[in-house]
Amino acid sequence: MDIRICIDVDSLERGIAFYTLGLGLRVGRRLGNDWAELVGGSSPIDLLANAAGTAPLGEGQPQRRDYARHWTPVHLDFVVERIDDVVQQLVTLGARLERPISDRAWGRMASMADPFGHGLDLLEFKDRGYDELLPPQL
Structure with a gap:
């Protein structure tokens, strides 16, 4: 079984900078304007850009993304x-x-x-x- 790690961020570019410059990961590929796959660790990390306040489980659900x-x-x-x-x-x-x-x-x-x-x-x-x-x- 493979494990992929997904991390929501409010800014894809800031997320890429943080995890590449800070931890030495690198962008394996970009899968659109809101998704980047980072490689260099034992499992790939998918950074997913999602705005604060959006509903991670779909509209009608009480949860909202919060980056505090x-x-x-x-x-x-x-x-x-x-x-x-x-x-x-x-x-x-x-x-x-x-x-x-x-x-x-x-x-x-x-x-x-x-x-x-x-x-x-x-x-x-x-x-x-x-x-x-x-x-x-x-």
């Missing part, structure tokens, strides 16, 4: 090198650092929000990554 910071139990983790530099670059591009970089048994982590209100975490693994939580293999 919003919390959802689903978020993206991006594994990076040089987490301090990536945090600084993303903040320059409009992200917010919501929890300072913290040390973990498996590496370092920064909790952020992109310019479109979506939460994301940056992870910088050390040595065995999450396997640092397990006993070493003999």
Whole structure:
């Protein structure tokens, strides 16, 4: 099974700039004026331009797109090198650092929000990554 990640943005050009300049992804193809496929990670990311206030589930439904910071139990983790530099670059591009970089048994982590209100975490693994939580293999 393939997994595709879809992220609504209110400006396709700002979304492309944020995810390419900030995280090193690249545009694989544009699928119209309101859709760009980003590649360079383990799954493609589709940026979908949709205006704030529009109905994601169709007219007649109460939900409306809102690009202010919003919390959802689903978020993206991006594994990076040089987490301090990536945090600084993303903040320059409009992200917010919501929890300072913290040390973990498996590496370092920064909790952020992109310019479109979506939460994301940056992870910088050390040595065995999450396997640092397990006993070493003999």
